[in-house]
Amino acid sequence: MRKIIDSLTEKIIFICGMLSIVFVILIFSFLFKEGFSFFKHFGCIKFVFGTLWYPTSEPAQFGILPLIIGSFLVTLGACIVAIPIGIMTALYISEIAPKYLRDILKFLVELIATIPSVVIGFVGMIFFVPVVKLVFKVPTGLTAFSGAIMLAFMAIPTIVTISEDAIHSVPCHYREGALALGATKWQTIRRVVLKAAMPGIIAAVMLAIGRVVGETMAVMMITGNAASIPHSVFSPVRTMTATIAAEMGETVRGSMHYQALFAIGLVLFVITFIINFIADLLLETKRK
Secondary structure, eight states: OHHHHHHHHHHHHHHHHHHHHHHHHHHHHHHHHHHHHHHHHHOHHHHHHOOOEETTSSSOEEOOHHHHHHHHHHHHHHHHHHHHHHHHHHHIIIIISOHHHHHHHHHHHHHHHTSOHHHHHHHIIIIIHHHHHHHHTOSOSOSHHHHHHHHHHHHHHHHHHHHHHHHHTSOHHHHHHHHHTTOOHHHHIIIIIHHHHHHHHHHHHHHHHHHHHHOOHHHHHHSBOOOSOOSSTTSOBOOHHHHHHHHGGGSOTTSHHHHHHHHHHHHHHHHHHHHHHHHHHHHHHHHO
């Protein structure tokens, strides 16, 4: 009976893994089918490096460079804020905080992770955006900076949770050996624990970046939705995901505009694939 259960479990896991691959291939095929028709008529280079996005004008303009730059600005800003805060919080929870405080902090972090993105976007639009406008003396608080801060708030729980698990899983004899050799607690954390947990930390960062890149509702609410090349982080921007969400319901099925939105999805898919590929290379390097 045990052999039958083990064999059945192994087959179920294999089927689930294969289904995941099949689903990814189907998604890519669907995006490619709709996006390729657009590239064939409009051109890939003109689409990616065009600076004007006016899909309803005559003639229509389908340049997504402002959308790519907007997505990059928001993602980069969120990473600059979220990565150091998330890793340091994970280190504090795992290595420094007393046990009673550790449980409370882990619970709070996991609670923050459950907040819907639309709620975060609403809170940012009502409370944070006016503060940005007042403090930085800008015409509007709906900027890339506002979006980056709110996305960082969303990404931090992912980084903290996974990084804390990776740090906690470092064998105790690593710490004991470093301390026995005369290292201080901080030297042990920095030179031993962090290095041993680095593959898990990199995985946490990559998952957080994936969430930031794919986030839609929050950025659509607080970044200003201006499809133009920003001059600074305090300019309104529009991301690729927000463009798809805002315009898909208003397009005619089969039109150039409809196909252009699928082409944006295809570009976003490729960017995400490249990020994951780089993450795998980094993880493999760290393991070696």
